[in-house]
Amino acid sequence: MIEKKPIVFLLLATATILVGTVITMVVPFRWINDPKLAIASVKPYTPLQLEGRDIYIREGCNNCHTQTVRPLLSDVERYGEYSKSGEFVYDQPFLWGSRRNGPDLARIGGKYPDAWHVKHMKDPRSMVPRSNMPAYAFMNQPLDSSLSERKMKALNFPYTQADLDALKGKTELDAMVAYLQKVGNDIPWRKTGRAAVLGELKNPYQDNMSVLPEGKKLYSEHCAQCHGEGLKGEVGPDLRDMDKPDAAVFGIIYSGTQAGMPGFGDSLGKDRTWKVVTYIKSVHRR
Numbered sequence: 504m505i506e507k508k509p510i511v512f513l514l515l516a517t518a519t520i521l522v523g524t525v526i527t528m529v530v531p532f533r534w535i536n537d538p539k540l541a542i543a544s545v546k547p548y549t550p551l552q553l554e555g556r557d558i559y560i561r562e563g564c565n566n567c568h569t570q571t572v573r574p575l576l577s578d579v580e581r582y583g584e585y586s587k588s589g590e591f592v593y594d595q596p597f598l599w600g601s602r603r604n605g606p607d608l609a610r611i612g613g614k615y616p617d618a619w620h621v622k623h624m625k626d627p628r629s630m631v632p633r634s635n636m637p638a639y640a641f642m643n644q645p646l647d648s649s650l651s652e653r654k655m656k657a658l659n660f661p662y663t664q665a666d667l668d669a670l671k672g673k674t675e676l677d678a679m680v681a682y683l684q685k686v687g688n689d690i691p692w693r694k695t696g697r698a699a700v701l702g703e704l705k706n707p708y709q710d711n712m713s714v715l716p717e718g719k720k721l722y723s724e725h726c727a728q729c730h731g732e733g734l735k736g737e738v739g740p741d742l743r744d745m746d747k748p749d750a751a752v753f754g755i756i757y758s759g760t761q762a763g764m765p766g767f768g769d770s771l772g773k774d775r776t777w778k779v780v781t782y783i784k785s786v787h788r789r
Contacts, residue, residue: 542589545689547660548682550651550667555682557654558675560598562639569600570609570686580769583610584692595658605636612688616763618738619729620680630728642675704750707774708781718782721775725767726756734786739764745783752780 548556559565572578574585586609591597615623622629625643627636648670655662708714723732729739736742745752757776759766767776 540587540589541592542587542690544691545590545592547593547658548685550648550655550662550670551673551678551681552685553654553658553660553682554646554648554651554670554675555678555680555685558642558679559682565598565600567602567604567636568606568608569603570597570607571599572607572609578607582607583687584690586687587690590687590690593658593660605634608683608686610687610692612684612686613763614765616738617680617684619763620683621676622728622738624676624679639676639679642679644675646670646673646675646678648673704753706749706753706777706780708777709749711781712785714778715782715785717775718778718780718785721771721779722782725771726779729764734783742783743786745786749780749784752783753777756780 571586572582572584579585591599619630623631624638625640626638627634648667651670652662652667708718726739729737730742731737734742734745747755753776755764756771756779757766757768757773771779
């Protein structure tokens with residue numbers, strides 16, 4: 504009986520663990536570190552972005568937000584193109600996560616303008632009414648950059664004195680926004696992932712005043728956080744003088760823009776998007 508021979512049992516158990524370790528943790532690095540998996544457009548963090556990442560970790564943001572889009576239809580449709588190993592080459596440690604109390608942030612970079620993130624961090628419910636995220640207004644305090652150069656050297660990231668000097672006068676909130684705008688934004692996925700507008704773009708509700716209440720309600724739910732209840736603008740531009748053709752306004756709302764406005768085609772659909780267009784244009788005419 505092997506259990507009556509503790510030395511032999513210990514040696515066999517140790518050998519089994521070592522074999523398992525080699526197979527699951529050592530051998531895979533032969534493929535994980537394959538230069539062919541590198542993505543040329545993925546760049547190291549700047550000092551400001553790195554400070555923001557450290558604050559992100561300090562505040563436990565990765566406990567609620569994952570940073571990896573799985574190659575599943577539900578993930579890709581909601582968050583964007585699935586994650587690739589080459590995107591995380593400069594992440595030490597990686598922040599993939601396994602829980603989503605909040606939405607995945609792997610593709611958050613470039614989705615919204617800086618002003619959106621500032622307002623959201625200070626008061627999450629001002630941008631997402633049902634959010635249970637705590638407010639981080641206290642981050643609007645001076646950034647401690649005393650260790651920034653040492654961090655960059657330790658991670659072997661390139662930097663210049665100008666990069667370090669640019670940290671003067673910055674706040675923790677500035678650093679957090681810089682980091683969020685970096686996440687997932689080094690690959691040009693958003694241009695190819697925008698919702699396409701198909702068919703003839705003709706407003707079926709033009710001059711139909713009966714859809715204005717619903718259009719106004721949809722605007723309040725999806726647009727007012729950035730453009731204001733009265734279309735006066737805040738994070739986004741003033742829409743009271745929107746003199747673009749209905750089709751152009753529809754395209755902007757449905758597909759989004761490269762300037763930081765996400766597309767609402769998936770959430771609104773064509774019919775409800777046209778109702779929002781009709782409401783916006785009715786305000787312009789008034």
